[in-house]
Amino acid sequence: xxxxxxxxxxxxxxxxxxxxxxxxxxxxxxxxxxxxxxxxxxxxxxxxxxxxxxxxxxxxxxxxxxxxxxxxxxxxxxxxxxxxxxxxxxxxxxxxxxxxxxxxxxxxxxxxxxxxxxxxxxxxxxxxxxxxxxxxxxxxxxxxxxxxxxxxxxxxxxxxxxxxxxxxxxxxxxxxxxxxxxxxxxxxxxxxxxxxxxxxxxxxxxxxxxxxxxxxx
Numbered sequence: 001x002x003x004x005x006x007x008x009x010x011x012x013x014x015x016x017x018x019x020x021x022x023x024x025x026x027x028x029x030x031x032x033x034x035x036x037x038x039x040x041x042x043x044x045x046x047x048x049x050x051x052x053x054x055x056x057x058x059x060x061x062x063x064x065x066x067x068x069x070x071x072x073x074x075x076x077x078x079x080x081x082x083x084x085x086x087x088x089x090x091x092x093x094x095x096x097x098x099x100x101x102x103x104x105x106x107x108x109x110x111x112x113x114x115x116x117x118x119x120x121x122x123x124x125x126x127x128x129x130x131x132x133x134x135x136x137x138x139x140x141x142x143x144x145x146x147x148x149x150x151x152x153x154x155x156x157x158x159x160x161x162x163x164x165x166x167x168x169x170x171x172x173x174x175x176x177x178x179x180x181x182x183x184x185x186x187x188x189x190x191x192x193x194x195x196x197x198x199x200x201x202x203x204x205x206x207x208x209x210x211x212x213x214x215x216x217x
Contacts, residue, residue: 006043011121016154020065023056075199078147083191089134090179105172112169115160
């Protein structure tokens with residue numbers, strides 16, 4: 001339960017459902033996610049160790065902010081790591097691997113259509129980490145997972161409302177089609193564009209409101 005809650009909280013941070021500077025109490029978050037306060041408190045302590053939140057004595061946890069420069073640097077690292085590793089992993093993918101990954105990609109598309117951003121971010125994370133794991137480097141997968149958790153995509157709500165998010169979600173199905181077609185160049189181009197989304201409209205730079213304008217749970 002602690003791990004499941006931690007994944008849900010990371011997804012909420014990435015999707016912008018939890019805003020920088022805001023203070024969130026474990027009981028309020030527990031009510032939001034429909035669980036008890038104990039696993040939420042434990043999960044938030046895990047996130048504090050990762051630097052995603054900081055503890056506020058007698059109040060709860062404050063979401064830490066990232067500058068545009070930090071987000072740019074994270075994106076640059078992800079491009080350097082994820083693109084070539086995904087292409088390398090694709091070369092090792094068997095038919096059974098593609099059959100296992102396709103339902104994951106379809107869940108991403110479904111979450112986008114339902115405008116369930118937390119589910120979208122979590123399914124997206126699982127898909128890409130599972131794909132990267134085919135390359136056989138567990139430390140690399142863990143590093144990419146950490147980098148993805150630090151990404152912020154405040155523009156997802158607007159993209160979901162406009163329907164653009166569904167189009168982007170379908171890129172995951174295209175990735176699998178390119179792998180099946182043994183097209184590493186096409187996969188390289190698609191992955192580069194796909195990760196590049198996070199510092200374009202997905203980042204929602206205009207939507208990064210000051211903390212005091214947010215809504216506390």
